[in-house]
Amino acid sequence: METSLSPRSLGQPGFLSDLRAFGAVLLREWRIFMRYPSWMIALFIWPLIFPMMYILTGRALSGPDGSGLEVFTQVTGATDFIGYIVIGTTVWMWQNIVLWDVGFSLRNEQMRGTLESNWLSPTWRFSYLLGHTGPQIISMLMFIGITALEFGLLFGVKLNGSVWMILLVMLAAIPAIYGLGFAFASLVITVKEANAFVFLIRGLVMIFCGITFPISLLPGWMQSFAMWLPPTYLIHGMRAAAFSNAGVTELLPDLIPLALFGVLWLILGYSAFLLMERRARRTGAIGQY
Amino acid sequence: MQTNSLSQPNIKTQLRALFVIARKDWKVFWRYPLNAVSNILQPIIWITPVYFMGKAFSTNGQAVGFAQYSGTGDYMSFILLGTVLSNFILTVFWGMGYALKEDMDMGVLESNWLTPVSRILILVGRTLASLLTTTITSLIMLVIAGALFGFKPTGNTLAAFLTAIPMLLGLYGFGFAFAAIVLLMREANTLVDVSSFLVQGLSGANFPVKSLPYWLIPISLMLPLTYGFDAVRGFLLNTSTILPLQTEVALLIIFMFVMLWFGAWVFYKVERRVRTLGTLGQH
Structure with a gap:
């Protein structure tokens, strides 16, 4: 008589086990983050020197008698040109850091040679990506807080x-x-090497989203394009909230598009992840680098 | 028994080595054509916000406030010229250190070091192809940016070009010293990023240094690059300069000799130290 035994996995995936896996990834990322304290230097220096270059150029454009600044105030409605530039450049840095940190998180794991083995564990694979996001949001909040403190x-x-x-x-x-x-x-x-894509996306934010100027100065077609980029609304909304004492009602024209873009990008992000996962398993691309 | 080296180094062999290094870098650069596109587009992307910001400070297309500091209301020509010079500074100043780091990471530094070629020459060789590619990409960038934002040189191009030569040669001295730091520290990316940003900012790559806050002006005046940017712009764009043009050119020539000697001295001292410690192959 012949008996057949179907192989049984020891893993019993469920909501709780997924949550535990997510917690484990979060903890691991937090530990790695804390093991390399050199980020502390970058955390204090970059918020200051990156906006500084635009601020000093703005200072030169103002002129010794401030005549240029008067024109800027009339055009932008901003009484504080330093704060105006700092908000724009900080949003740009936020988007830039997210692209490098979250965007390259799986790639870094692939380079370390741990992605394929992690992929084999019976966990919710999206948690690898979500786990990277937690410490990133915390460090970004610190980054923005330090920027505000330094410029204040x-x-x-x-x-x-x-x-x-x-x-x-x-x-x-x-x-x-x-x-x-x-x-x-x-x-x-x-695609493995995607530095050029980072340069492209951050370049679009830099050119179209008005990091140092109001987008009303852009030609019509550039203004229409800017409306499709979420950082445009973020920069506008943050400036209005910080310097024009805008309340929820005044901020709605920025909050609504941001929420809609949020839903769209989360769906696109998750769908892209599922597509990539399926493709990678079919082609065996997870272990290649 | 006496051992004799098979190599017979002379000027001809050293020049051949220099050419081979440059040819290798030239081939590597063009193997990744996206890099060339990126080198052309990146500076344009970075200065676009300045172009629109300048509009917000201008009346009828004239940046009157800017003209009071620089002697010209054409702020885009001022910034574009600064961007082109910055590209060359990046190539010479930081290029050698980065090239050493690259060789360290790829594990070829130690074997290159064993060849009977002057080490300073190896460093110089690493910049030759980059200087050529930087010239090509900067010229294309200037044509595109000129068409988009306007670039109007009204002065003496030859005088501006000749002024840039002692500045670049002096930067080789800086580059040797920086390469020594890389040999010693082995990881200097943050140092490079931050100092490159600060040096370029404070020497007036994007704005006249006269507009800096008063407490930053002495630091800026201590940087030889400040006079390089200022003199080249003075010749090419007829901007008002910090010192008379002849004085600035004389300062650049003195700086060239001092820096070349000092940089080479630091490099040889440190190179001897890492050879003694045996850390050359570590990264």
Whole structure:
């Protein structure tokens, strides 16, 4: 008599086990993050020197008698040109860091040679990507907090609005910014070397989203394109919340598109991940680098 | 028994080695054509916000405030020229250190070091192909950016070009010293990124240094690059300069000799130290 035994996995995946796996990835990422304290230097230096180059150029454009600054105030409605530039450049840095950190998270794991073995464990695979996002959001909040502190103390940039409203705009932007990061991470795993894509996306934000100027100065077709980029609304909303004391009602024209883009990018990010996962298993691309 | 080396180094062999290094880098660069596209587009992307920001500070297309500092309201020509010079500075100043780091990571530094070629020459060789590719990509960038934003040189191009030569040669000295730091520290990316940003910013790559806050001006005046940017712009764009043009050119020539000597001295001292420690092959 012949008996056949179907192989049984020891893993019993369920919601709780997925949650535990997510927690484990989160903890691992947090440990790696804390093991290399050199990021502390970057955390204090970059928020200051990157906007600085635009601020110093703005200072030169103002002229010794401030005549240029008067024109800038009339055009932008901003009384504090340093704060105006800092918000734009900080949003650009946020998007840039997310692309490098979240976008390359799976790729880095692939380079370390651990992606394939992790992929074999009976866990929810998206948790690998989500786990990277947690410490990233915390470090980004620290980054933005330090930027505000440094420019407040050293350059006297003062908020003329509510911190809660600024946080609300940032919160509304998180799904769109990180959704793009998820989609990007899947693309990176597929094409391997994707530095040029980072340069392209951050370049679009730099040119179209008005990091140092109001987008009304752009030609019509560029303004229409800018409306399709979530950082445009984030920069506009944060400036309004920080310097024009805008409330929820005034911020709705920025909050609604941000929320819609958030939903869109989360769906796109998750779909891209599923597509990549299926393709990678079929072609065996997970272990290749 | 006396051992004799098979190599017979002379000027001809050293020049051949220099050519071979440059040819190898030239081939590697063009194997990744996206890099060339990126080198052309990146500077344009970075200065686009400045172009629109400048519009927000201008009346009828004239940046009157800017003209009070620089002597020209044409801020885009001012910035574009600064961007082109910055590309060359990046190539010479940081290029040698980066090339050493690359060789370390690929594990070929130690074997290259064993060849009977002057080590300073190896470093110089690593910049030759980059200088050529930087010239090509910068010229294309200038044509595109000129068409988009406008570039109007009104002065003496030859004088500007000749002024840039002692500045670049002096930068080789800086480059040797920086390569020594890379040999010693082995990982200097953050140092490079931050110092490159600061040096270029404070020497006036994007704005006249006269507009800096008063406490930053002395630091800026201590950087030889400040006079390089200023003199080249003075010749090519007829901007107002910090010192008379002849004085700035004389300063650049003195700086060239001092830096070349000092950089080579630091490099040889450190190179001897890492050979003694045996850390050359580590990364």
